[in-house]
Amino acid sequence: MRANPLVDGVLEGLNPEQRAAVETTEGPLLVLAGAGSGKTRVLTHRIAWLIGACGIAPEGILAVTFTNKAAGEMKERVAKLLGPEAGDVWVATFHSTCVRILRREIHHLGRSRSFVIYDEADVLGVVKEALRRHSLDPKVHDPRRLRWRIDQWKNAGLDADAAAERARDLDAEQAAGVYATYQRLLEEAEALDFNDLLLQTVELFDRQPDVLARWQARWQYVLVDEYQDTNRVQYRLVNHLASAHRNLCVVGDPDQSVYGWRGADIRNILDFERDFENAGVVRLERNYRSTQSILAGAGAVVAHNRDRKDKQMVAERGGGERIRLFEARDEREEAQRVVASLLEARRSEGRSHGHFAVFYRTNAQSRPIEEELLKYDVPYAVVGGVRFYDRAEVKDALAWLRLLVNPKDAMALRRVLNAPPRGIGKTSLARVEELAEREGVSLLEAMGRFAAAGAQARTAARIREFLELVEGLARELRESPPDEAIAKVLERSGYLRHLEREATPEAESRVENLRELLLGAADFAAANRVQQEGPSGPGGERTPLELFLDQVALVTDLDAWENRSDRVSLMTAHSATGRVFPVVFLVGMEEGVFPHAASSRDDRSVEEERRLCYVGMTRAMERLTLTWARERRRYGSRTFGVPSSFLREIPPELVEGASLDEDVAASGRSLDYSYSQDADAGAGDGMAAARGMRVRHPIFGTGTVVGVRGSGVDQKLDIRFDRVGVKTVVLRYANLEFG
DNA sequence: CTTAGTCTAGTTTTT
DNA sequence: CTAGACTAAG
Helix, strand or coil, rough: CCHHHHHHHHHHCCHHHHHHHHHHHCCCCCEECCCCCHHHHHHHHHHHHHHHHHCCHHHEEEECCHHHHHHHHHHHHHHHHHHHHHHHHHEEHHCCCCCCCHHHHHHHHCCCCCCCCCCHHHHHHHHHHHHHHHHCCCCCCCCCHHHHHHHHHHCCCCCCCHHHHHHHCCHHHHHHHHHHHHHHHHHHEEECCCHHHHHHCCCCCCHHHHHHHHHHCCCCCECCCHHHHHHHHHHHHHHHHHHCCCEEEECCCCCHHCCHHHHHHHHHHCCCCHCCCEEEEECCCCEEECCHHHHHHHHHHCCCCCCCCCCCCECCCCCCEEEEEEEEEEEHHHHHHHHHHHHHHHHHCCCCCCHEEEECCHHHHHHHHHHHHHHCCCCEEEEECCCCCCHHHHHHHHHHHHHHHCCCHHHHHHHHHHCCCCCCCCCHHHHHHHHHHCCCCCHHHHHHHHHHCCCCCHHHHHHHHHHHHHHHHHHHHHHCCCHHEEEEEHHCCCCCHHHHHHHHHHHHHHHHHHHHHHHHHHHHHHHHHHHHHHCCCCCCCCCCCHHHHHHHHHHCHHHHHCCCCCCCCEEEECCCCCCEEEEEECCCCCCCCCCCCHCCCHHHHHHHHHHHHHHHHHHHHHHHHEEEEEEEECCCCCEEEEEHHHHHHHHHHHHHEEEECHHHCCCCCCCCCCCCHHHHHHHCCCCCCCCCCCCCEEEEEEEEEEECCHHHHHHHHEEEEECCCEEEHHHHHHEEECC
C-alpha cells in the first residue's frame, strides 16, 4: 500500500497527531486544531490521502469552508499534492455548496430554480417594504434592528411561525409578523437571502429523504473547516450530509470562535463527541507559526476566558523578540508610529511590504492608517471594507442583469426603475405596488396594468417605454455572456450616457468601476466557457448570466486583489482569521474599542472579544506590536481612552517598551503604561530645532529643517529631505540626529 | 418628478 | 463624519 510514492509523500513531514488526523478516515473525527498547528495542512493531506491511498473518487469528497479565500487556498494546495485530479473534489463555502444543491433541487420545495440571491441592501429594502405593509413606522421599528432579529431567528433555524409562537410581547409579535411578510415578499420575488440558502437546503433534506440520499451517496466523505464558527443550521446541514456514512471530519478551535454574534454556536464543537458516538478526537497543539513570546502572550490573554476547554499550545519555534507595546497620543500618532516602525523594519531588515499587516477592531479605524501610508507612498490593500460589488453603480448594473434573468425580482426592478431617472416617481410606484398586491401579480405585470388603466397619459407612456426596454433587453440578452449583457444594458438603458453627462469626478470613477465590472464579467465568461465544456462543469441548463450572478452574490471581495503583489494588508481582526503575517500591528487596543463597547455588557461577548484578540495576536509569526491611543476621534468628536484590559492580561515579561505601572493600577485609578523611550532622549535634553539645521532621519536620510511649529516634545518640523522632498515630522518620535 | 441642499441619527464584526 | 432621510424649490 505504501509503495505508491504519492502516498508516502502525503504523510511525509507530518507530526504524529497530524498523521493520525489524516489516516483516520472512517467515522466521525474531531480535530481540535490550535492556532498555527497545521490545520489546513491536515485537511489538504487528508483529502490527498483519501484519494491517493484509499482510492476514493475525488468527486466523492466534500470539503466545506467559510470563506472563498479558504476554499481557494485549499483547492490550490490539494492540487499541488494531487495534480489535476484535485479539480473534482468539491471544495466550497457553505453558501455556494447550498446554492449548488438548491439550483438542482429547490423545485422539490415548490420554488423556482431561477431564484436570485438578495444581498444586504436588497434585504433591508424588503424589511422596509414589509414594515410598510404592516403600517409600522420605520422610525419606531428600526429596519436594521428588525433585519437583525430576523437573521437571528433564521440562524437558529426558526421560521416566522416558530418566531410568532415564542413571542411574549407586542414587540416580538409585531416583529414575527414582519418576518412572515418579509418571507412572503422574498418568495414572491423568487429571492433567497443568505440564510435561506442554508435553511432551504436543510428543509429540503428534512422533507425529501430520497433527495438527501442522493447527495449522501455522492459525497461519502465530508470535511468541515472552522467548525467552531458553524451555526445551528449549518450543523444540521452537516449532520444530514454525514448521517448515513458518518465519515465526517470537522476541524476547528474553540478559542477562535468569533462569530457568535452571527449565530455561530460554540456548542457544535464542544458537543461533537456527544453528538457523534465513538467520535475520534485528535488534538493539534504544536504551533509552527509564531515565536514563543507571541504564542505565550496570546495564550495568556485567552486563558482569562472562564468558559473554555483548557489547552496548552507548544511553540516549536524559539523565543523570538518580545511583544512590542506602545502608547500614542491619538490615532494619528498611532498611525505615524506604525508606519514609521514598518518603514524602519523594511529598511533595516530588508522586509517587503507583504510582510506587514495592520489589524483593527472596526473598519472605520483604517482611515488614519491609510492616510499615513499614503503619505509615505507605501502600497497597501484594505481587505473587506467597502466592497466592489456594494458600489451603487455596480449594483445598478447587476440589478439590470437580475431583472433580465428573473422578472419577478422586485428589488432589482425598484433599483433599475430610475437608474437612470426616467420620470416614474414615488407616487406612481406606490400605486403600482398597491395594484400588484391587490391583484396578486408581479410588479412588472402591475406596471403594465397601471399603464393601461389608471395612470396619467404622460406616466403611462413612460412606463410603457420602460417595459419595452426591459422586455427587449430580456429577450435579446437572456442567453448572452455577462460582459456583453452588461455592456448592452448600460448602453441601452441610458445609464452610461447619464453618468457621462454628469461629468463630475464621482461620475467618472463610477464609469471606471463599471469598466472594471465589465472586465471581471469578461474574465468570468472566458473561464466559464472552458469550464462548461468539461464533464463536471457546474453549468447544466443554467445560462452564463445566471452563473455570473451567483458568483457575484457569493464572492465578497476581489480575492485576487488582496493577495497580489507586495502590499501592506489592512483588515479587521475578524477578516484576519485564516491569515498569517511575519509582522503584525494590532492597533486601537483601548477599552471600548477592543474589546468593543457594544460587547462589554455580558461576559459571553467579552469572552468572544478576547478570542478575537487571540486570533489577531496569533496571526503574527515573528513580531507583534500592540498599540493604543489616549485620545481618538470617533464620529467627529474626541474620546479619551484607557488601555484595553486585554493588555493587562499579557505577562509583562513578554512585553517590551512598556510596563504596567502597578501603583497606579492598584490605586484603582485609570490604567497607565509608562515606558522608557529612546526617542525622547534626543528631544528631551534641551535640543532646540531651528530652521536651516541639517538633520538625519532614520528613514528619509539627510535633510534641512525648513519650518518649525509648536514647542517642546510635540514640536513639529518641516524638513526638506535630500531624497524624498518635504515631510512633516514630530520631533519627539522622529529620532533625528542633528548636525 | 427631480434635484440639490439640509438635517439627522447612528454607528461591530460578514459568509 | 457620513449615509440616508427629508425638504423645498425648479
